[in-house]
Amino acid sequence: MSIIPLEALPLETLQRRSSTKWRTYGSDVLPLFVAETDFPLAPLITSALRTAVELGDTGYTPPDPGVRDAFASFAARRFDWVVDADRVRTTGDVMMGVVEILRAVTAPGDAVVITPPVYPPFTMTVEEAGCRVAPVPLRDTGATWALDLDGIDAALADGARAVLLCNPHNPTGTVHSRETLAALARIAARHGAAVISDEIHAPLVYDDATFTPFLASSAEAAAVGYAVTSPSKAFNLAGLKCAVMVAGDERTAAVVRGLPSEVEWRTGLLGAIASVAALDAASDEWLDALRARLDLNRRLLADLLAAHLPRARYRVPDAGYLAWVDLSAYGWGDDPATRILAEARVAVHHGPQFGPQGAGHVRVNFGCGPEVLTEAIARIGRLVGA
Incomplete structure (x- = not known):
């Protein structure tokens, strides 16, 4: 059809x-x-928000507004990715999630790898977390853009403690392959570094490309990585403030669960309501x-x-x-x-x-x-x- x-x-x-x-x-x-x-x-979002406003349902966000389960269902349906909803927490937006995870996995003054040209708040977020930016630019292969894995390896060997990944990449629209992501995970694991993957553009991958969630690319990726994402880009919900932080195993889940409760309190109730509707199969x-x-x-x-x-x-x-x-x-x-x-x-x-x-x-x-x-x-x- x-x-x-x-x-x-x-x-x-x-x-x-x-x-x-x-x-x-x-x-x-x-x-x-x-x-x-x-x-x-999307009609389901409009309906859900209309009902909330009619009810005056504009108070504090409850401990479980349904976003975790809705995201796990969406990931399975759209990405063939099995997500344990117990390893998911919400926050206000992707950059909030990134900076809080960075604070948890780095020490002040640590270097964090970014891959320019890249979304400008990446630099600001690293600095907000009290870290230094270690730029490792994408490689222009002549046909596409690619991670410079050797450059990232060198930066981690030089002391960088984390990689802030953009997958799919903003602004180039590059979707990194499973093989590339698994190779990145191996490098990070060898150096004891974390990978934080911003995957906000994932719902908008076209049919001639295949999106692989970083955490699903390999067992090593699940062990070293965190994903932070939101339906806000695809469904135009940025002003409503809701994102998810996803861990791939129990060790990283403990890091996410250990973040201050205020990180989750920043989730907007209307954002949570809209996100549940966006992630529903009906949308x-x-x-x-x-x-x-x-x-x-x-x-x-x-x-x-x-x-x-x-x-x-x-x-x-x-x-x-x-x-x-x-x-x-x-x-x-x-x-x-x-x-x-x-x-x-x-x-x-x-x-x-x-x-x-x-x-x-x-x-x-x-x-x-x-x-x-x-x-x-x-x-x-x-x-x-x-």
């Missing part, structure tokens, strides 16, 4: 939203920067329709760049709705997003914020209607020769 792609909301409706995407810039700017999407909520049809739309958009973006910015370099991502685009051939400086906003009135994310490897790059959010994406790239294209 063919899947009908999800349709974005009309621009005039979206401009009534009060979130970051729609309140940072004026109405003349097309916002393709922050990771929010332009689609209606799978909506998720598949979203993936179908994003699949079309990631390919549309390639066509639009070829037509309007033919010197741009872009690899169609394996996952997510974020595109990593190299515009350095146009000579618009290290941070092309600045000129693009000022002259084309399109907001894209600033490449240098993802690390030095982001010079000349922008990150483009294509989680929007095709007409918005088409207009945005056409506007940027008009800067060529201007």
Whole structure:
């Protein structure tokens, strides 16, 4: 049965939203920067939130709002991953979970490996945990992006105590293979280091790639790793504050259970209610329709760049709705997003914020209607020769 792609909301409706995407810039700017999407909520989420608001169910989050079991069911159904719900705890968002686990598995001043170009809060989170950043950039193989396992090995041999992994990777959309993840686990185990895997984009892996949860890649990965994830990116729930921290064995589960109770108290009740609805099998049809739309958009973006910015370099991502685009051939400086906003009135994310490897790059959010994406790239294209 063919899947009908999800349709974005009309621009005039979206401009009534009060979130970051729609309140940072004026109405003349097309916002393709922050990771929010332009689609209606999944019906089960809308229904669950409506009921909660009608009941005034806006108090404190209970000890078990159902998220753990809902996530375990979702993982089994979507990723063929067996998760023990007793090894799952909730918190407010993925970066909260990451920083608290980092605090638990490192000492102040320890180095933590990150793999730029990478989501800017990774650097901030490592520093918030009292640690130092040890950058080991991704390798550009010419066909894809890959972890530099030798570089990570060297960084851990030099004293780094943890690896902060992005799987799937933001901003490149790379889905790391099972073999790569298992190799990373072996390296971490040899050095007695932890791996914390941000897997928030996992529900949006496309059919031509295979997502492997880090903890499911090998027995060593389950022993050294932690996964932190949320339905918030796929289902556009970031403002409601709910994420899960997952451990793969009893030793790491003890670390997660030992985190201060306040870490779990930060879970928003509406976030928990919405997450349970998002992770329910009844929302799978909506998720598949979203993936179908994003699949079309990631390919549309390639066509639009070829037509309007033919010197741009872009690899169609394996996952997510974020595109990593190299515009350095146009000579618009290290941070092309600045000129693009000022002259084309399109907001894209600033490449240098993802690390030095982001010079000349922008990150483009294509989680929007095709007409918005088409207009945005056409506007940027008009800067060529201007």
